[in-house]
Amino acid sequence: MSAEAAELEQRILLRTATSRDATVAGAVLSRAEFAPCACADMAALVHELQRGAGAILLAEEVMDRASMAKLAGALAAQEPWSDLPVIVLARQGADSHAVSVAMDEVSNVTVIERPMRVAALVSAVRTALRARRRQYEMRALLAGLRDADQRKTEFLATLAHELRNPLAPLSTALSLLARKRPAPEEAAKYYELMGRQVDHMVRLVNDLMEVSRITRGKIELHLGPVLLDAVIDDAIELSRPAIERAGHALEVDVSGEPLVVRGDAVRLTQVFSNLLNNAAKYTPAGGRVKLAAWQQQRQAVVQVSDTGAGLAPEMLNAIFEMFVQVSGTAKEAQGGLGIGLTLVKSLVELHGGSVEAASEGVGRGATFTVRLPLSKNGAAPAPQRSQDSWAAVIERVVLVVDDNRDAADSLAELLRTLGATVLVAYSGEEALQLARGQGVEIAVLDIGMPGMDGCELARRLRASPGGAAIRLVALTGWGQQGYRERIAAAGFDHHLLKPLNLAEFMRLLSR
Incomplete structure (x- = not known):
């Protein structure tokens, strides 16, 4: 709201019996640092009321039936949050008909009898x-709720759209595999396509879970000295496919001296890959994306800029709010949930840093600048690349339990290809019967099963003969802290989120 509009909303609209009364009342109110506005008649007062007012001051003498009808109509047309205070200066003596009518037709009326003390007025x-200021606060709260509700509605529609996007090629690829029954060489391209789309859906769900954890203060950082150069390399590697698909030129300018910060390398990689992905998505094909990093006093500064859609001035701060997307850029962005920059801001601030957006305007590109405090403890250890154990063999007896038969059967088949002997059950009771005397070494259990859930099943397996030696793995779609604590209390050794990340699963088994 502009300063002029705010001033209008604090005015006291005066309608007195004479112009002299208006002058005297205006002087009294001005000395008390109010903003009086004298109105020649009721039509003028109604006009000023529509521009903005904090209260109305009426003399009883001007409250004829026609005038009060105009005022009552104007007050009735206000927004639901508004209940404008009306102060009536009544003549001394018996109650008048005009005042009684005013109190009947206007809800928020205060009557002061004349003569009165200035302090009383x-x-x-x-x-x-x-009271009027509290109404303005309520207006702002309602406006915020309306905006939040609108964003939520738009977000749900966007989420449905974004989930349908990968589902379409998945469904098509499955139909082609079923109808054509191609040779393994030809089928490989369909499997790759399906893998890419599944990865995309997993990223969407993971982003949602990350935002949920951050907003509830449940995210946990694994802090240590981090070489920012290595983090930037990882982020570029993650974002390179999106940049190359769009035909963008990528320019990297990183300071020659090592930039070491205290942070979580995985989360910082997420920050910069999100910024690079945004730059790639919001820049028309054949554009330019630049990442620069340097030291400025005791801070590491990382800047990601592009030649893309740009930002209007009013969006420079709003763009970091939950579910906010720049209108008119959906085509350029090829979708998105509007939570990537919220993640960026939250993660950077958790590291004690800051992030800001800058743009010369719509269509003129954007620049995002991240500032992180440099570590005081010198250089970070050399980064170590983890190696996936895809080639490992599981020569063990594995129990798979899930009430979703497709999920259980497909996981069992996958584990068999890795050399495991697999037992499959679709309920807790069935699992207990199946596990007796089978020498189960590993049990992969769904949690949210009807009847006996995964936690109860885990406790019973632990209590069975030889159960202490079973490695229990919870495989579930629930990742919130409350579920993690419940799963740990049930005796599980590991907690993995659906869909199963095979490399992570193999690393757990190899420990």
Whole structure:
């Protein structure tokens, strides 16, 4: 709201019996640092009311039936949050008909009998304005709720759209595999396609879970000295496919001296890959994306800029709010949930840093600048690349339990290809019967099963003969802290989220 509009909303609209009364009342109110506005007639007062007012001050003498009908109509047309205070200066003596009518037709009326003390008038006006300010606060709250509800509605529609996008090629690829029954060489391209789309859906769900954990203060950082150069290399590697698909030129300018910060390398990689992905998505094909990093005093500064859609001035701060997307850029962005920059801001601030957006305007590109405090403890250890154990063999007896038969059967088949002897059950009771005397070494259990859930099943397996030696793995779609604590209390050794990350699963088994 502009300063002029805010001033209009604090005015006291005066309708007195004479112009002299208006002058005297205006002087009294001005000395008390109010903003009086004298109105020649009721039509003028109604006009000013539509521009903005904090309260109305009426003399009984001007409250004829026609005038009060105009005022009542104007007050009835206000927004639901508004209940404008009306102060009536009544003549001394018996109650008048005009005042009674006013109290019947106008809801928020205060009557002061003349002659009155100046302090009484000032006190009544001050009370009226205080109540009016609370109404303005309610207006702002309602506007915020409306905006949040609108964003939520748009987000749900966007989420449905974004989930349908990968589902379409998945469904098509499955139909082609079923109808054509291609040779393994030809089928490989369909499997790759399906893998890419599944990865995309997993990223969407993971982003949602990350935002949920951050907003509830449940995210956990694994802090240590981190070489920012290595983090940037990892982020570029993650984002390179998106940049190359769009035909963008990528320019990297990283300071020659090592930039070491105290942070979580995985989370910082997420920050910069999100910024690079955004730059790639919001830049028309054949554009330019630049990442620069340097030291500025005791801070590491990382800047990601592009030649893309740009930002209007009013969006420079709003762009970091939950579910906010720049209107008119959906085509350029090829979708998105509007939570990537919220993640960026939250993660950077958790590291004690800051992030800001800059743009010369719509269509003129954007620049995002991240500032992180440099570590005081010198250089970070050399980064170590983890190796996936895809080639490992599981020569063990594995129990798979899930009430979703497709999920259980497909996981069992996958484990068999790795050399495991697999037992499959679709309920807790069935699993207990199947496991007796089978020498189960590893049990992969779904948690949210009807009847006996995975936690209860885990406790019973632990209590069975030889159960202490079973390695229990919870495989579930629930990742919130409360579920993690419940799963740990049930005796599980590991907690993995669906869909199963095979490399992570193999690493757990190899420990």
